[in-house]
Amino acid sequence: MEKWVIVNPAAGRGKVGRLSGAILKAARQEGAKAFLTEGPGHATELAQRAPEGARVVAVGGDGTVHEVLRGLAGTDKVLGVVPIGSGNDFARMLGLLGLPWPKALELALHAPEEAVDLGWVNGEPFGASLGIGFDALVAKKALSAPPFLRGMPRYLYALFAVLKELSLPEARVFVDGEEVYQGPLLLLAAMNGPMYGGGIPIAPMADPRDGRLSVVLAGEFSRMGVVLILPRLLLGRHLSHPRVRAYAGQEVAVEFAHPVPAHADGELLPEASLYRAEVRPLGLRVVGGRAGVQKGALSPRPAGA
Ligand SMILES: Nc1ncnc2c1ncn2[C@@H]1O[C@H](COP(=O)(O)OP(=O)(O)OP(=O)(O)O)[C@@H](O)[C@H]1O
Missing domain, CATH: 2.60.200.40 (Tumour Suppressor Smad4)
Incomplete structure (x- = not known):
């Protein structure tokens, strides 16, 4: 299965930008294809280009997750999240907050997938x-x-x-x-x-x-x-x-x-x-916190540490 990691350097008020070199390197070391977004909408294009069945990991906040979701909703691609945004409500919903980013990336790339409900409004997921x-x-x-x-x-x-x-x-x-x-x-x-x-x-x-x-x-x-x-x-x-x-x-x-x-x-x-x-x-196929909890992988440390 192909793994794609999409990193939004503008998320988290610049925090992701500062970490992006390390994130891209870590993702590639894990055998994933890793990309930096170049502007609004780019994450959607990248997620659309990922092959069927791929695991696509959004690194950023809710805006990044939403853009990736727009590119993969309705396909059998799997959404992973490394929450380093200022708003991380999707990750919170999955029980994914509280992990340092390397652990969150490891989970997003390797933990088993699960399924959650997917909303659609006026043709938009x-x-x-x-x-x-x-x-x-x-x-x-x-x-x-x-x-x-x-x-x-x-x-x-x-x-x-x-x-x-x-x-x-x-x-x-x-x-x-x-x-x-x-x-x-x-x-x-x-x-x-x-x-x-x-x-x-x-x-x-x-x-x-x-x-x-x-x-x-x-x-x-x-x-x-x-x-x-x-x-x-x-x-x-x-x-x-x-x-x-x-x-x-x-x-x-x-x-x-x-x-x-x-x-x-x-x-x-x-x-x-x-x-x-x-x-x-x-x-929606996702990599959520449940699998991590079962494996004992979640810890109460602060996010993005
Ligand atoms: N390379 C880029 N340069 C500038 N903006 C970008 C880039 N790539 C993506 N974006 C935009 O960055 C926005 C913010 O991303 P995101 O919501 O993930 O971060 P955030 O820190 O949680 O921000 P917010 O405060 O909006 O919640 C998205 O709407 C996205 O379109």
């Missing part, structure tokens, strides 16, 4: 998360934040800029063909894993092997309501809020009168007024 509405608006706003703002300050700038001009779209939401909500919508998350946004537990109950998407919907919220629910969201205690609803299903459709932003695994999607998401149960 997602591994951990689909977010429609507020969180995607914040991600979009962050793209135009002043360049000197990075990390959390950049996120907070975008958050408050979106809050300032908050206007909720009217939506209709269908789960497995049944209309479950009609009204103003702050956000809808259709989740395969429990977290998005770099560790925000939006759907603590999500299980990537249950054959369903966990849907969390926040309806009509005022600006102050958004600010007040944020601490509860960060603690995963938002589901009991009266304006928050949770569902699970194999198909989710969200209809708006106008296009509304959405993201898949944190990457902005083409804006649409209709999002149709579905899950392919155990439709």
Whole structure:
């Protein structure tokens, strides 16, 4: 079986770039073909070029994983991950955080594979998360934040800029063909894993092997309501809020009168007024943490050490 390692030097705020020489060398020593991405979209092209049945390892954060996933979803290629990004929610979903990179690479190249559910939305695959509405608006706003703002300050700038001009779209939401909500919508998350946004537990109950998407919907919220629910969201205690609803299903459709932003695994999607998401149960072959746990290979050391 061929093994390809795709390294995004821009991930982890430059950390992967600093480690890239050592990562490429280690991968080649293990008999893998190793590549540095040259820009956005390149990881998808590389993953598409890998032969059928190959194991393709993404080295970076959720953006890198998503790009590789776009290149291999629906094939029998196997996805491995070495999580060294600033957002690593897909790796977190697989139980892969907490390994120094050489160990994570060894696991990704040699551990047995397993299967997890695979999400699709409007023809685009997602591994951990689909977010429609507020969180995607914040991600979009962050793209135009002043360049000197990075990390959390950049996120907070975008958050408050979106809050300032908050206007909720009217939506209709269908789960497995049944209309479950009609009204103003702050956000809808259709989740395969429990977290998005770099560790925000939006759907603590999500299980990537249950054959369903966990849907969390926040309806009509005022600006102050958004600010007040944020601490509860960060603690995963938002589901009991009266304006928050949770569902699970194999198909989710969200209809708006106008296009509304959405993201898949944190990457902005083409804006649409209709999002149709579905899950392919155990439709993605991955190298996850379970095999490593069984072999005793996981340790509690910090990631990327
Ligand atoms: N060679 C490159 N130069 C610049 N950007 C690149 C390159 N290769 C890939 N990218 C882009 O880098 C982006 C960030 O990657 P990724 O999300 O994996 O890292 P991250 O540190 O987790 O970033 P984020 O803070 O966005 O979560 C991706 O959207 C990808 O398109």
